[in-house]
Each structure stands twice: as C-alpha cells, then as structure tokens.
Amino acid sequence: MFYGSRFRRGVARRSANRRSQLNPRQIRGAKSERLVLSQETHGPFETYDLGDFELEEGGAIRGLKLAYATFGTLSPEKDNAILFPSWYSGSNKIVEQAYVGPGRALDPSKYFIILVNQIGNGLSSSPSNTPSPFNAASFPRVRIGDDVRAQHRLIVEKFGIEKLALVLGISMGAQQTYDWAVRFPDALARAAPIAGTAKGTSHNALLVETFIEAITSDPAWDGGWYANQALVHRGLRRHARVFATSGFTQDLYNLGVYRKLGFSSRDDFLTGFVENAFLPQDPNNLILLLRKWRDFDVSRLSGGDLKSALSRIKAKTFVIAIEEDVFFPLKDIAADQKLVPNSELKLLSSVWGHLALFGVDPFYNERIDAHLKELLSA
C-alpha cells in the first residue's frame, strides 16, 4: 500500500543514493497535501501507449497507458530484467524507495529493473486521469489479468524481452505475479509472490468489501461523481481506519510500535500516517483497485481448478509470507505454495505485519533481500 513520494520527496531530492532508506522524520513531518501524480512527485517515469485495449470483463480502455520506471541497464542478452508491479494504492516510487538500490537484492548495477504501475493507481490509466466520458465512475472494470496482459506487451513490444529473470510483487503485486506465472509460464525464469494469494479467500473478499463500503458510504462519494476527491475525505479517513484496524498487527498498537516512526499515540499514527496516506488518493481509483483485489482468482485461467492452474508454473518460485500478516495469513499462502511446482515457502516475521512491505522494518528489509538474492542466484 501507499504511495511514498509525499513522505519522501524531500529526502529523495537531497540524496538519490539514500532513497532506499525510509526516514522516520520525513514521515512524521509529512503534511497532508493533494496528491499530484506528476513527474515531480513520482518520477522519473515513462509511459507506454498500448492503444485500445480490450478487457476481460468486456469493454476497452482507449489508449491504455502504462506508467513505469526503470533502473539499471538491460544486458545485450536481455536476460537480467526484473518486473515488479505496484501494490494497492502504491506507485513505482514507493516500490523503488523500499526495494531498489545498491547492495539491495534489486541492485541496478546488476539488473534491469522495471517498476510498473498497475492500471487504476493514478499513474497508469485510471478513473482519475482518463478524459470524459470514460472517467471516474464510468471507467470500465479491470481485472488483474488485464494488468498482466498489458505488462506482457510492454515487456515484449517496448523492450524485446522474451524471458524475465524475475517477476515479483507484494500483496496485489503477488496477485499479478501469480497471474504472470500461470498465464505466461515461459516468459519468466523466477517468481516471487510476496504476502498475497493465488485466489482470494472468502474472508479476504469480505474484508475488502468493508474497505469499499467505508468509502462509498460517504454521501460525498455520490456514486463516484464527486467534483473533487478531497470532498470524500470522511470516507477516505474511514477507509484508512478500517484498513489499519484489520490489516496491521494488534501488537503494532498494543506495544506502541508506531513510536518508531515518531508518532506519539495511536490516533496520532492513524491520522498522521494512515489517513495521511489515503487522503490524497482518488476514491474511484481505490475502488477499482479494491475490486481487482477482491475478485482475483488465478484458477479462472484453468476453469476454476486452482491446482491445475498453479501446476502450469515453470518458474523457480519462492512463495513468501509475513507470519504476522492479517490480510494474507500464512495458512492461506502456504496452501497455495503446496500447489506450485519447483517452489519453496519462505517466511518473514515483522511486528508491522502487512505494513512491513512499506520498508519500515529494517529487519524485514534484510530478510526479504536475503530471500530474493537466494532466488536470483538459483
């Protein structure tokens, strides 16, 4: 989750080399401001125009644009490319800040790293940046599979890459990783779905529905036809709190772990960190992403048979779980892993739970890098 640039912009400007390290003071000092989805806040990024793009659920996106950022150099053999799609409400920028850098597993001196923004996140084609009449609530319904088909065209058409060295992703990015590995089994050598499942559970779908309802129950939502996203701030705040209550660990609150980011109380953290992260976002974008999250099921590629779908995977796969994660519990992730050939289950532990993906826990960062380095050297 979470765009990172509003918290980190100052840091990134001062020192490009330090951009993989989160700075609690920057987070604490962050002011809620209108999210400007620009090169200044999330760049440098590029866009690739796929033209009219037909969608799984029918309809099409006219002139679908994928926004992406690259790091490092593609080798002449084109065998060192890594694809990392964004997670719920995140952009290429936070992924870069939390995972890419010298000495990290995703080291630009070794790999050509492509961070791609999923459809609907506000940088790639989204309800918020599409001209009328297909804007806002009239933006068509998108599935994870649409993202993956579009990303595949980007990889092939733009870069001429036939086989990626690694596809990895976290949370909704793990959903995209599973879809990649099943849909295009020969197009990736390795896969690392992290803190996500191949098929949503019933409880997970219910959880996501409470997030959707938290926004749409705001009268200012107005069926998605609000004049300005800031008008829906009550719904966005409610969404933030329901999200933080159910998704982060109980110990984060009970042990006051939020103090490590410089917050003085639970409410200080909820308002200054979680509400602050969601308040600048576009409600239609979030709803689109949440529906993608809720409805993902890789077994659709195999007539509803999950075992059959996952058996198609040829990539060497590390299925990675955060033990304390409430959104995507270890039990559910482990059940998926058993169905993936040539896979291993790797565990991470963090008192931050799902929030660890944001890069806030140095121990998590070290462990995830160790797993990814092992996978990349396999």
Next chain:
Amino acid sequence: MFYGSRFRRGVARRSANRRSQLNPRQIRGAKSERLVLSQETHGPFETYDLGDFELEEGGAIRGLKLAYATFGTLSPEKDNAILFPSWYSGSNKIVEQAYVGPGRALDPSKYFIILVNQIGNGLSSSPSNTPSPFNAASFPRVRIGDDVRAQHRLIVEKFGIEKLALVLGISMGAQQTYDWAVRFPDALARAAPIAGTAKGTSHNALLVETFIEAITSDPAWDGGWYANQALVHRGLRRHARVFATSGFTQDLYNLGVYRKLGFSSRDDFLTGFVENAFLPQDPNNLILLLRKWRDFDVSRLSGGDLKSALSRIKAKTFVIAIEEDVFFPLKDIAADQKLVPNSELKLLSSVWGHLALFGVDPFYNERIDAHLKELLSA
C-alpha cells in the same frame, strides 16, 4: 452479543425444557422485525428500582432499573447464587438459552441463577427506554463500574445475599466479572471471566471505535436524535458487517461454517444472521455499550496499576479464553490471568471464535460446562 429471543421465541414457547438448545432452523427462518423489549420477547424478567443512581463519570440515572431473570431457588443459607451479567447487545434471554438448563453447569435444580441485563441494553435503564429529557443522546455516560455497583445493590438489597457462589460473564460480561472480583473481593467465592480482558488493549479500543463510527457515520444517526431506530438501518448494517469481518474467525467464512446454521452463502449469513441480529437494536443503546466496552479498565480501582488491582481478587478464578477469538486474543487474556491469585487459565477452541459464546457450537457448550462444573465444585 445478540439478543436471542427473535430467533428463539417460537421454540421457547413450545418447550421450556428445550430452551438451552439452539435450533438452526429457527435461526435460519428468522425474520428481521422490530425488537420489542417486552416480557413476551425477553421475559419473564423482573425489574429492581435503585432510585437515583450516581455515576462514575458524573451525573445520575433517575430511577435506575435493572432488569433480571432468575432460575432455581435460593438456598436457606443463601450460598448457591450465581450472577451472570449480559454481554454486548445481548439480554438475559440469550444467556438463558445458551447456558442455563437441567444438566448444564448452570442447573436451576442446584443453583439460584440471576441473569442481569447491563445498563443500556434496552431492558435495564437505557437511552431507548428512558423518558425525555434524559433519553437517547442525552442519556448519561455509564461505565462498567456503574453496572457492578448497581448489581451489588440488587444482590444485597433484593436478595440479601452476602456472598455469591459464582460471578461469571462473557466478553463485556467478563469485564463486569473482573470489576466485581476486584471491587467486591469478599462478595463472591468464585469468578469466571470468559473471553474478555481486565483492561482493554489499544487495538481492542480501535476496533470498538470502528464499530461506533460505522453507526455514527450514517447521516440518519443525526447525533443520536433519529426519530426511529429503523431509520439508521444503513449504519446498523455497516456495524454488523465490520463486526462480523473483524470479530469472527476467517475459517468461519473460508470453510463455509455458516452452513451449519442453514445459510447458503457468506452474504446470506451476513444479512440473515448478523445484520438481522443488529437491525432491531437501538443505535444509542449500542453506542453506550460500545463506549463501556472500549473504556473498561479495572486498574482504575487501583490508581492505574493493573497488577495491584488484580492482586485484590480473593475468588477462586477460572480465566477462560477461546483460542480462536479475535476480539479478545488468548495472548491478552493469558497476560491478565498471570496477575490473578488463585487462578487457572482454561482454554476453549471453536471455529466460531467469539461467536461461540452464542451457543452455536455444541463442542464449545460441552467444554464450557465442564470448566464451570469444575469451578463450581472447587
């Protein structure tokens, strides 16, 4: 949670002897109807008028009435009395249905069982049944300690009981049990706080705040001045879903355990069971109860020192936890138990989690009875 009479009325009428067994067909066939807080739906119950009753937070309830039901006969020595206060949104009726009966631990042929309704539940004095001007949003703020002081007067003044054989309660009832054992250590021989803590955790308070906000965010809530509780049905439905998402186990949904109650799908269960249970309730009553839940902290009786407060307990105590409970996790309950002299930690397991307290799981019912029989014979 949950009043039981709307589901069970037909059963209870047909056979008083079968009233301790839940009937899934009755639950499935339940229709949402306006809760009538009457002798017909929740009786027989009696009321005890305590006159003007001053509250911990200031102010008073004019003519505080406690509604209660009794079963069995008080022994001449007055040493066989058991007190069982109600839980969140429940009444004496569901407690009776789920826990009292021949052959059960709480057997009316052996014990004099007093099921008391907590203040604000709609049967005892509540925002919904208090005349203007102290009705609705103007009902004063109540704490668990107010309940316990009022219940103590009921026990002494009405029944002349000096020492209860057992005080037990579940969830918010466990909070009342802890308060009883610390506040009146010589007034009970045994205590059984079940699925509740002596002091709310930070996360638990946050969870409860999302329940409150789910109701108060409904424009029809109108600051508590709705003309009719049914107008707030959107908030009550939202409350029901947030409650069910965070409070019941993930397996309840993922394994489709709700089918055991005759529901065909997740939504069928959420609407037919959970929304149906909360829709007839009064929003001001629920908010009052939720604030009591959120703010309970038995260490207030000892200047904020939890260890000191719990060390006052003289009762033989079984601290009982449901292992799968998300509302009151085992870890938190076990931490309390370590501070209670002469206590034992007893575990229950149910795929229903916190919902097991409702009596829906025969295995849970059997195990809780075994623990309570052991405690009562100690």
